[in-house]
Amino acid sequence: MLVSPRLLYSHCYGRYAIPAVNVFTMEQVLALFASAHRAEAPILVQLTPVARNYAHPVMLQAMIQAAGHIYPDVVYAIHLDHGNEEHAIAALEQGYTSVMIDASHDPFDINIERTRLVVEKAHTHGIVVEAELGVLSGVEDDLSVEEVDAKYTNPQQAKEFVERSGCDSLAVAVGTSHGAYKFSGGQGIQFHILERIQELLPGFPLVLHGSSCVDPEVVKAINQYGGKLKPDASGVKDEELKKAIQLGICKVNIATDLRLLWTRDHREFFTSQPELIDPVVPGRKYMQSFEAFMLKRFELMGAAGQS
Ligand code: G3H
Ligand code: 13P
Ligand code: NA
């Protein structure tokens, strides 16, 4: 059942979180729905501009709808991830229930204005808007304290941003970053910032980008099968994620973990079964790994049994 994230967030706030999973391929869509079905967990299926460009928006929409028919019990929303105005407006006509306008690299007032205009249009379609405040890049060792602070979301600004833009949820920069190399300086999630944001915006749904856990075992296996990931690959710890959920994180974005599993399963296939030329073999293995991974995430995030 296709639903609005508004409904999902009002139910989960402070108690559990909904995984927002980036999908690009048929295997990912099918495995995501299979896992949600098995866990009885709600999901946000999210599509980036790269996904839309790679698989075509019509193909993506059709795959997700088909998965919804195959698993009619699954409660899901379709979300545009890291869009601009053009993507967001296209998504309003394409069956999405939620869009993100990412103007986080713009100055504060411009970010508000760009977000506000998308909110106005989206709300006339009954679609909710996620915005982002703060810069989600990795924190490097050679930055000063002031430079580091400037990247994180300022809690007072977050409150003003939400009030002036009218956005329905806010992605906050509290120490995570995209990709397989988070926390190279070892900092982790900045809970004092998240706590302050929650105090100033009680009950308001917050979003954590860059939430992959980057399992060291998967990284090791990739490298054993010929990959070249760097040794400082690391992600969000399970305990950190649970604590962040209690502090108002309702949506947990995951892309990297599923890229890592794809890479491991395919590298392993090419290495251990070099006589085969069959996409079904690694594809099936990947869907199994994807599903098993998601089942563990649903449990950790408290989403299992909530749909
Ligand atoms: O934060 C978003 C995704 O991890 C980026 O994925 O390859 O579609 O840009 P992309
Ligand atoms: P990861 O790179 O940690 O998977 O984060 C994904 C994300 O935030 C997508 O918007
Ligand atoms: Na998003």
Ligand code: ZN
């Ligand atoms: Zn993101």
